[in-house]
Amino acid sequence: xxxxxxxxxxxxxxxxxxxxxxxxxxxxxxxxxxxxxxxxxxxxxxxxxxxxxxxxxxxxxxxxxxxxxxxxxxxxxxxxxxxxxxxxxxxxxxxxxxxxxxxxxxxxxxxxxxxxxxxxxxxxxxxxxxxxxxxxxxxxxxxxxxxxxxxxxxxxxxxxxxxxxxxxxxxxxxxxxxxxxxxxxxxxxxxxxxxxxxxxxxxxxxxxxxxxxxxxxxxxxxxxxxxxxxxxxxxxxxxxxxxxxxxxxxxxxxxxxxxxxxxxxxxxxxxxxxxxxx
Amino acid sequence: xxxxxxxxxxxxxxxxxxxxxxxxxxxxxxxxxxxxxxxxxxxxxxxxxxxxxxxxxxxxxxxxxxxxxxxxxxxxxxxxxxxxxxxxxxxxxxxxxxxxxxxxxxxxxxxxxxxxxxxxxxxxxxxxxxxxxxxxxxxxxxxxxxxxxxxxxxxxxxxxxxxxxxxxxxxxxxxxxxxxxxxxxxxxxxxxxxxxxxxxxxxxxxxxxxxxxxxxxxxxxxxxxxxxxxxxxxxxxxxxxxxxxxxxxxxxxxxxxxxxxxxxxxxxxxxxxxxxxxxxxxxxxxxxxxxxxxxxxxxxxxxxxxxxxxxxxxxxxxxxxxxxxxxxxxxxxxxxxxxxxxxxxxxxxxxxxxxxxxxxxxxxxxxxxxxxxxxxxxxxxxxxxxxxxx
Numbered sequence: 001x002x003x004x005x006x007x008x009x010x011x012x013x014x015x016x017x018x019x020x021x022x023x024x025x026x027x028x029x030x031x032x033x034x035x036x037x038x039x040x041x042x043x044x045x046x047x048x049x050x051x052x053x054x055x056x057x058x059x060x061x062x063x064x065x066x067x068x069x070x071x072x073x074x075x076x077x078x079x080x081x082x083x084x085x086x087x088x089x090x091x092x093x094x095x096x097x098x099x100x101x102x103x104x105x106x107x108x109x110x111x112x113x114x115x116x117x118x119x120x121x122x123x124x125x126x127x128x129x130x131x132x133x134x135x136x137x138x139x140x141x142x143x144x145x146x147x148x149x150x151x152x153x154x155x156x157x158x159x160x161x162x163x164x165x166x167x168x169x170x171x172x173x174x175x176x177x178x179x180x181x182x183x184x185x186x187x188x189x190x191x192x193x194x195x196x197x198x199x200x201x202x203x204x205x206x207x208x209x210x211x212x213x214x215x216x217x218x219x220x221x222x223x224x225x226x227x228x229x230x231x232x233x234x235x236x237x238x239x240x241x242x243x244x245x246x247x248x249x250x251x252x253x254x255x256x257x258x259x260x261x262x263x264x265x266x267x268x269x270x271x272x273x274x275x276x277x278x
Numbered sequence: 279x280x281x282x283x284x285x286x287x288x289x290x291x292x293x294x295x296x297x298x299x300x301x302x303x304x305x306x307x308x309x310x311x312x313x314x315x316x317x318x319x320x321x322x323x324x325x326x327x328x329x330x331x332x333x334x335x336x337x338x339x340x341x342x343x344x345x346x347x348x349x350x351x352x353x354x355x356x357x358x359x360x361x362x363x364x365x366x367x368x369x370x371x372x373x374x375x376x377x378x379x380x381x382x383x384x385x386x387x388x389x390x391x392x393x394x395x396x397x398x399x400x401x402x403x404x405x406x407x408x409x410x411x412x413x414x415x416x417x418x419x420x421x422x423x424x425x426x427x428x429x430x431x432x433x434x435x436x437x438x439x440x441x442x443x444x445x446x447x448x449x450x451x452x453x454x455x456x457x458x459x460x461x462x463x464x465x466x467x468x469x470x471x472x473x474x475x476x477x478x479x480x481x482x483x484x485x486x487x488x489x490x491x492x493x494x495x496x497x498x499x500x501x502x503x504x505x506x507x508x509x510x511x512x513x514x515x516x517x518x519x520x521x522x523x524x525x526x527x528x529x530x531x532x533x534x535x536x537x538x539x540x541x542x543x544x545x546x547x548x549x550x551x552x553x554x555x556x557x558x559x560x561x562x563x564x565x566x567x568x569x570x571x572x573x574x575x576x577x578x579x580x581x582x583x584x585x586x587x588x589x590x591x592x593x594x595x596x597x598x599x600x601x602x603x604x605x606x607x608x609x610x611x612x613x614x615x616x617x618x619x620x621x622x623x624x625x626x627x628x629x630x631x632x633x634x635x636x637x638x639x640x641x642x643x644x645x646x647x648x649x650x651x652x653x654x655x656x657x658x659x660x661x662x663x664x665x666x667x668x
Contacts, residue, residue: 084541111543123538125531127598131296132527137542144548147525161293170293196543 030114030199031098037062037200037230038083043092045078045254052078053089054254060200065226067241067262068234070251071274076234077120079251080202084117085110096200112142116193117202122185126178130169130188133177134160137192159195166221167191183214190221201231207240219243238262250274301519306601310511317507322500338496341503342571347611348506349568354591354603355513356560361589362597363521364553365533366450370458371561372585373465374433376575378562380469381432383482383575384416385425386493390486402484403477413475422489433562434555441554445547450536459582466580481576488570499571506567510604513560517600529553530598590629594636596645605644 013024030037038060045053053075060066070076081087082094085107094102102110111117125133138156140146152160164170167187172180177188186206193201206222207215215237222244225231235241241248241262248265250257258268265271302310321344324336353375361367387401396405400412418424440461444454472478485493492498520526528549531539536546569575578584587610595606610632617625640647 106545107537107540108543108545111541117541119538119541123535125527125534125538127530127534128527129296135524136527136531136539136544142544144525144552147528147549148520148523150524157295160295164293173293174296192542 025099028100028113030096030100032062034098035061036095037064037097038232039093039095040079040082041093043079043082043089043094045075045082045087045089051254053082056092056251056255058249058256060230060232062199062230063227065222065231065233065244065246067245067248068232068251069236069238069241069248069265070257073253074251075254076251077204078254080117080204080232080234083110083202084115108142111196114197114199115202116196116198116200118186118189118193118204118206120204120208122182122189124177124180124185124188124192127176129174129176130164130180131160131173133188134163134191134195138195139197163191163194166194166224168217183210183218186210186214186218187221190218194225198229201225201229203231203233203235205235206233207235207237215240216243299522301522302515310515313507313511317504317511321503326496326500338499341496341499343615345499345503345506345571346568347608348503348510349564349571350588350591350611351604351607352506352510352513352564352567353561353588354595354607355510355517355600356557356564357588357592358595358597358600358603359517359521359529359560360553360557361592362599362603363526363529363533364550365530366550366554367452367455367589368458368554368557369455369582369585369589370460370462371557371588372580372582373458373462374437374558374561375565375568375584375588376462376465376469376577376579377433377436378429378565379569379575379579380476380482380565381425381428381562382566382569383485384419385422386485386488386570387477387482388416388420389488389490390484393486394484401477401482403472403480404475407472415475429562429566430559433558433565437555437558438551441551442547445550445554459585462580462585463582466577469577469580477576479577481574482569483574483576485570485573493570493573502567502571506571509563509567513563514600514604521600525549525552587629590633594632594640594643596643596647599643599645602643602645609644 025031036059038058040056040058043053043056044051052073056075056079058079068076068079078087082089083102085102085105088103096102096110096113096115100113102113102115105113125136128136135152138152138160140156141150161170164173167190169180169184169188169191172184177185180188186208190203190206203222207218210218219240222231222233226244233241233244245262247259248262249259250265250268250271252274257274258265258271260268321336321341324334325338325341328335330337353371356374357368357371360371390401392399394402394405396402398405400409404412412419418428444457449457468474469476469481470479476482487493488498521529528539528544531542531544532546532549539546565575565579591607591610592603593606594610595604596602610629613628613632614625617628636643642649
């Protein structure tokens with residue numbers, strides 16, 4: 001090896017952007033060069049013999065808004081549990097970007113890597129105000145020391161104000177979260193995800209229990225977020241799916257049954273059969 | 279999409295984020311100042327300057343009683359931090375109280391010098407057991423500085439090790455409470471044994487001196503009372519400051535929705551551990567202040583009932599309010615010292631009934647009752663008040 005070769009190698013590395021070139025893995029850096037932000041392959045989970053997830057393979061592009069539907073027990077929530085580290089699969093691979101193996105990280109680490117999750121039942125910190133809820137979720141240090149001495153920077157305050165407006169909770173900013181309506185709690189939870197600046201958002205039934213007007217506003221909110229975050233939405237409300245969906249994936253018995261536009265999957269024989277029963 | 283976004287943003291008025299609340303309200307500072315005045319001026323003057331027999335004279339009995347109550351209140355504060363804020367019920371805080379007390383007791387035993395029954399430089403119980411030298415764990419007990427350090431280090435280290443493994447294994451709720459209770463019970467059995475070198479079931483007593491000064495003088499009693507009161511007030515303001523910071527909000531997030539907190543990217547372990555160890559330290563300090571005032575420490579301080587009583591003080595006062603548990607400790611212990619004189623056999627029934635009544639009718643304790651009264655008096659303004667208090 002001579003200096004010239006070293007130079008050339010360094011040059012190639014600097015110019016390497018597309019796939020196929022060797023790149024240095026940067027820990028914690030989200031590598032999107034292969035055009036996929038989330039990649040699940042051949043994932044299996046069983047609980048006491050019941051196969052909750054059965055050879056599931058699914059992948060999401062950066063900026064994509066993907067809706068996932070399926071009958072009860074299809075494995076939708078279990079899939080989210082796997083992505084967020086709550087459940088460990090028996091086998092299979094789960095990658096965030098090209099290089100981050102999610103199976104090697106804890107729940108807190110996965111959240112810090114940039115995957116935000118909204119639970120099926122809204123869970124907010126009920127004793128804290130709307131503002132304090134968002135402040136806790138805000139992107140920044142999670143260390144003990146920062147929690148005692150830290151102060152919000154101007155930038156962080158701006159971000160809080162921006163998200164508060166986006167989720168329409170600005171008038172409720174000082175209210176304890178426990179006193180919010182069900183729909184407002186759902187929005188607050190989405191807001192708590194947004195202030196973390198996640199790359200991937202997992203929304204588990206974001207409009208469950210909402211009024212029609214609230215559902216409409218939520219759809220509006222999710223469409224606003226599209227493109228800035230990759231989003232996976234699990235939902236039963238077909239009207240809502242119709243408003244926001246591009247690609248719909250149907251899960252049944254722990255694996256992908258069909259995929260396409262909403263019209264396509266609704267026309268699919270097997271989907272109809274699964275939903276209506278044999 | 280951009281159009282929609284700007285529309286949403288411009289449609290509303292600028293958002294005003296609430297600022298950080300004050301450390302204490304004006305009334306709060308007034309109360310602290312008043313307590314300071316009472317502890318440092320009024321009580322010493324009434325006890326030492328006013329001659330006995332005068333209607334304003336405060337008896338020595340009351341001074342040592344108030345000093346004891348301050349130590350109890352410190353424990354109630356510690357319990358509030360871990361139970362009220364973090365939602366972790368410890369039924370073993372008596373252990374940390376007793377450990378702090380024992381460390382101080384060892385120092386006081388060494389201060390007796392050769393004035394004991396057997397005129398030996400060893401503590402009496404060691405002579406009685408026919409020991410010739412001090413056991414290894416008594417090595418630092420003749421130094422006051424080392425004792426002060428150990429008062430913090432011993433309960434802190436025990437709490438750290440126990441807390442680390444318990445929280446790392448994600449032991450929660452009633453299981454955690456039971457383990458803490460088992461811990462203090464096991465420690466009590468250990469301290470009961472003569473060969474562990476802590477004086478067996480008699481513990482340590484018959485103290486003579488503290489820092490070379492006679493311990494039973496009215497002056498020394500007053501100094502210990504003032505120190506206890508100042509420590510209590512310092513701990514209150516300090517905890518107030520700590521729980522007002524984001525730290526306190528993370529703790530209440532652990533209490534209300536720990537899994538949500540984890541999905542927000544927090545690891546609860548360091549927070550729970552910090553609150554747990556800090557709480558144990560406060561109990562240790564309380565124990566160390568308590569022992570020279572009551573003149574005895576024995577393994578019964580580690581009994582299960584003592585630890586449960588600490589939780590009762592916090593519950594009666596009102597969890598998560600800091601001021602409430604202090605009031606609770608004073609109220610319950612005041613009732614206890616009155617009732618145990620009037621009708622000693624009824625005290626435990628009263629304590630049980632009190633606990634049931636508080637759980638049923640006053641879930642927010644004394645603090646909640648005060649808040650409700652204030653709100654009903656002020657009408658509409660109450661909501662704001664409520665937030666200030668919380």
